[in-house]
Amino acid sequence: MRPAENIEKLIKNIDIDTNAKTDNAVLGDVIEAFEKSKGKKTSATEQNIWRIIMKSRITKLAAAAVIIVAVILGLTITDGPDIASVTWGDVLKEMEKVPTVIFNMTNVTTFGDNKTMSSESKVYDAGENGCRIDMYMNGEPFMQKYRLPKEKVAYRIRPKEKTYSRFVLSESQAETESDFPRQWVKIILSENYTKLGRGNINGIDVEGVEVHNSELLAGDEGVVRLWVDIETNLPVRMELEGKMMEAGAKRPMKFVMDDFQWDVELDASVFEPNIPNDYKLREEQREEQKSPQQVEQKPPRLLKDKEKDEQPMVKEVVRKLFQACNDEDWDEFSNLWPGLKINQMQKTILGGLEIIHIGEPFKTDDSATWYVPYQIKLKLGEVRKRNLRVRYDETTKRFIACGGL
Amino acid sequence: MIEDKLLIWRFKRGSTEALCRIYNKYKDNLLRLATALLNDTTTAEDIVHDFFVSFAQSPEKLKLNGSLKSYLATCVVNRVRNANKARQRQETASLDGAASVGSNLKRPEQWIIDSEQLRQLNDALAQLPEQQREVIILHLQGGMKFKAIAEIQDVSINTVQSRYRYGLDKLRSILDSEVKL
Numbered sequence: 001m002r003p004a005e006n007i008e009k010l011i012k013n014i015d016i017d018t019n020a021k022t023d024n025a026v027l028g029d030v031i032e033a034f035e036k037s038k039g040k041k042t043s044a045t046e047q048n049i050w051r052i053i054m055k056s057r058i059t060k061l062a063a064a065a066v067i068i069v070a071v072i073l074g075l076t077i078t079d080g081p082d083i084a085s086v087t088w089g090d091v092l093k094e095m096e097k098v099p100t101v102i103f104n105m106t107n108v109t110t111f112g113d114n115k116t117m118s119s120e121s122k123v124y125d126a127g128e129n130g131c132r133i134d135m136y137m138n139g140e141p142f143m144q145k146y147r148l149p150k151e152k153v154a155y156r157i158r159p160k161e162k163t164y165s166r167f168v169l170s171e172s173q174a175e176t177e178s179d180f181p182r183q184w185v186k187i188i189l190s191e192n193y194t195k196l197g198r199g200n201i202n203g204i205d206v207e208g209v210e211v212h213n214s215e216l217l218a219g220d221e222g223v224v225r226l227w228v229d230i231e232t233n234l235p236v237r238m239e240l241e242g243k244m245m246e247a248g249a250k251r252p253m254k255f256v257m258d259d260f261q262w263d264v265e266l267d268a269s270v271f272e273p274n275i276p277n278d279y280k281l282r283e284e285q286r287e288e289q290k291s292p293q294q295v296e297q298k299p300p301r302l303l304k305d306k307e308k309d310e311q312p313m314v315k316e317v318v319r320k321l322f323q324a325c326n327d328e329d330w331d332e333f334s335n336l337w338p339g340l341k342i343n344q345m346q347k348t349i350l351g352g353l354e355i356i357h358i359g360e361p362f363k364t365d366d367s368a369t370w371y372v373p374y375q376i377k378l379k380l381g382e383v384r385k386r387n388l389r390v391r392y393d394e395t396t397k398r399f400i401a402c403g404g405l
Numbered sequence: 406m407i408e409d410k411l412l413i414w415r416f417k418r419g420s421t422e423a424l425c426r427i428y429n430k431y432k433d434n435l436l437r438l439a440t441a442l443l444n445d446t447t448t449a450e451d452i453v454h455d456f457f458v459s460f461a462q463s464p465e466k467l468k469l470n471g472s473l474k475s476y477l478a479t480c481v482v483n484r485v486r487n488a489n490k491a492r493q494r495q496e497t498a499s500l501d502g503a504a505s506v507g508s509n510l511k512r513p514e515q516w517i518i519d520s521e522q523l524r525q526l527n528d529a530l531a532q533l534p535e536q537q538r539e540v541i542i543l544h545l546q547g548g549m550k551f552k553a554i555a556e557i558q559d560v561s562i563n564t565v566q567s568r569y570r571y572g573l574d575k576l577r578s579i580l581d582s583e584v585k586l
Contacts, residue, residue, distance in 0.1 A: 007576050010526050011545040026454045027428055034424050034461035197419045 035194060086207040086228045092185050094233045095262075100126045102261040103181065110252040130271030143341075146273045155273045162279045181257055184238050187215050188226050196225070201237055201258075205230050216348060217242060221250075234262045300362035300371075307363065310370075310399075314361040314390050317399045318372045321388070322358070325350040325376075337401040338393075350405070353378050361390065368392050369402070409473035417464045424461055431474060432457070434547070435481045441542040442485045444531050452484045471553065478547045479557055482539070489535065529579040537572030540565055 105121040117138065124132040133145040146155040157164040188211055196208035206227040214224040222242015229236050237258040243250040303311065317336055324332035328351045330342060342350075359373030371387040378384060389403035412430075415423035432453065439449035460467075460480070469476055530538055536558065543549045543557070555565045 007526070007573055007580070008545055011530075011541065026432075026457065027425065029454065030424065030428055030457045030461045031421055033458045034421060034464070037462045037464070195419070197421050198415075199422050 035196075086230050087233055088189055088209070088228075090233045091189065091228055091235065092182065095182055095185060095235070098234065098263045099129075100262075100264050100266050101181070102259075102264055102266070103257055104259040105180070106254075106256045106258075108254050124266055124270050126266045126271065129266075129268075132271055144273070146271060148271060155275070157273065157275055157279065162276075164273075164275050164279050164281060166281065181235055181238065181260075184216065184224070184257070185226060185235060188224055188238075191215065193226075196227075198230075199227065201227055204236050206236050214240075216240060222253075232262065235260055299364065301364055303363060310392075311361050314370045314372060314399050315358060317390050317401060318358055318361075318374060318388050319355070321401050322353065322355045322374065322376060325353045326355065328352060338396075339400070339402055349378060356383070370399075371404070413467065413469055413473060417467060419464075424464075427473070427477075428457055431477050434474070435477055438478060438542060438547045439481050439485050441530065441546050442482065442539060443488065444527075448488055449485075452488060453481060456481050456484055475549055475553050478543065478549055479553065482543060482547075482557055486539075525580055526576070529576050532579055533572055533575055537568045537575065540568040541572045541576070544569060 102122070102124050105123060106118065107120075108116050108118045110116050119142070120136045120139075122134045124130075128149050130149070131145075131147040133143075134141070135143045135145070141159045144155075144157040144159075146157075148154065152168060154167040155164060156167075188209065191211045191214055193209040193211045196210055199206050199208055207230055208225055208227040210223050210225040212223050214222075216224050217240070222240060224240045225238065226235060227237040228234065235257075237256065237260075239257075240255040241253075243252055321333060321336045324330070324336065328347070330347060333342060334340070354377040356375040356377055357373075358375075361370045361372045363370055368391040370390040372390055373385075373387050375383065375385045387404050388401060390399050391402050392398070393400045412423045412427050416427060435453050435456070436449060439452050440446050443449050443452075456477075460477075530541070533541070539558070540551075540554055543554050544551065551562050551565045551569070555562045558565060
């Protein structure tokens, strides 16, 4: 075959490789430009434009034709004011109406050598009837948490250690991860969010919003997105993506809550802690989880000579703890407060805090608990003035923080 | 075609998903087109990149009479023509103005030249007059009709068809002579 005889075919067959990385970068720029252009327009303008367009008889007929053709072809048109859309003001209300929910939480942090650390949790929440969280670290079972408000008790089961803890719950429940979706929605929808338009997640038509520099990021770079089912006004997916302080450096991190099953029937057996016989009870007290407001503060008592010697060490623990928060050094934080598994929400709230004052440690009774007055300023502006609780840990022979943040 | 109409409809209503679909559907075609016209991959990539950013910035300005594919190709071709004009001005201004267009540029290394024929074809295309090369590439690579090309070049369809015919003849001639050598 001579080349001249097949020129047309040859030219048609000329192809080039496209670089996936370049593609993604270009598409990123394109989407950013699109989002910015959408941000410039007010919804009122969009409504007006729509009305102007639809006033045209030709446009009406054309749009109708497109819709008819789409229906015939089984396609879904997901944009347009005449089709159901999310009422953002109702999302939180709808969530509060629903008594049960199951959802997944995934947190992936990428380190410098491209190694990732991931944690996954499945949350079963039935409000007053109980909450269970199954946590996995890098794919392995890490911890099961049960909170049973009716029985006023909570459990933490650690399969690797074959231990469990049992706590007595106070009347007012401490914050748990099961509250995250509601807290996130509340924060996101109170902020200056940008609408992302329609999408489809696992067959569900959704509308999304996103917030840059959200309060949830506490000053870190990143974006928070919320996707809501247009039919039910209930969240389908929430994600936080950005660079967060982790182990002393800013690292790419993605936190996702998804696979929501709202108003699902949950059998009572889901909330029955299944503790194997060979698991040992850990000596922890629910007291450690109490918020400062829950602790009735008794007046200070006079310190004994030995306690006076201990006073500087107790104060130093508190200073180091808040310094760790300031530095966002969560390894150090966990070392000083081993009983608290600090979660992402707490990290974002406490990260970068400013120490205003640390007072002199005091005791109120003969228990091992010390109280240390402190005043800190959180990155979000809140000034917190409370007493941190510190106790001597007989196992590790050192003072550790145990409550009062 | 119907999908394109829906995509445009959704894109104009603010659908990022529709924009992504348009990008993914046509980017390769547009990049091929720009690369073929410029014989310079880097500039082609820049042009397609800039075009899509511009496209995304003003969905409300989009007025489509014909096909989306043809509209996108026309926009990219216009940008390529502007780039070529700018390049020619630069070359005219320089003392080395005699160099042929594209001869000293980064060659499209990404071309999948799976045969010697295609390499020869690539070289031959670069030797065609710009307007003939444009017609051939727009028609064969871009899948554009002669009528649409005539609108871009602002000439009659007959002229476009003549350019296409002359262009192909010249290509045959170049390729035949190379084969004979």
